Amino acid sequence: MGSVGRKIIGMDIEELISLLNRAFADEWLAHYQYWMGAKLAKGPMKDAIIAELTLHAADEMRHATMVAARIIQLGGTPLIRPEDWYKHANCSYDAPEDPYVRTLLEQNIKGEQCAIGVYNSLLNITRDKDIVTYEMVATILKDEVEHEEDLESLLEDLDLMMKKRG
Ligand code: FE
Ligand code: FE
Ligand code: MG
Numbered sequence: 001m002g003s004v005g006r007k008i009i010g011m012d013i014e015e016l017i018s019l020l021n022r023a024f025a026d027e028w029l030a031h032y033q034y035w036m037g038a039k040l041a042k043g044p045m046k047d048a049i050i051a052e053l054t055l056h057a058a059d060e061m062r063h064a065t066m067v068a069a070r071i072i073q074l075g076g077t078p079l080i081r082p083e084d085w086y087k088h089a090n091c092s093y094d095a096p097e098d099p100y101v102r103t104l105l106e107q108n109i110k111g112e113q114c115a116i117g118v119y120n121s122l123l124n125i126t127r128d129k130d131i132v133t134y135e136m137v138a139t140i141l142k143d144e145v146e147h148e149e150d151l152e153s154l155l156e157d158l159d160l161m162m163k164k165r166g
Helices: 003-007 013-040 046-073 083-088 101-126 131-165
Strands: none
Touching (some): 101 131
16 A cells, blocks of 8 residues: 555554454355355245345455455455454354255344444444545445345244244
């Protein structure tokens, strides 16, 4: 990154890079969890749920791309080895071992809630310190809030449908 671009950051850049790498690991694991879930899903409302999981998988990959670009711009290196994702992730990876749609929705809601916490804390850390990262984090946080709501409303519809059927 340019020297002035670096100078305007009012916090420890190495510390910031390491926090961004943790979020980067979260995004890849979230991408894979959605991607795999979309392939395996079984049960009522499968088509609607697979469509949503597929969209979210693409969003998480887009987030990984955004975070990686900022890490590189800050002079850092995104985690190069997938085995490091597990070591650095804030949010755990929930393998979609049970392909039932309700279980998948619950697992991914938990993941989104973790992501919201991570990005909210990154917002607080970068506020008034690094506006460029702050704005990127705000954009991603908006997506994660929407993801949680999308999944919760699918879960609600699924439960209403099951109740009606008795
Ligand atoms: Fe994300
Ligand atoms: Fe998300
Ligand atoms: Mg959505």
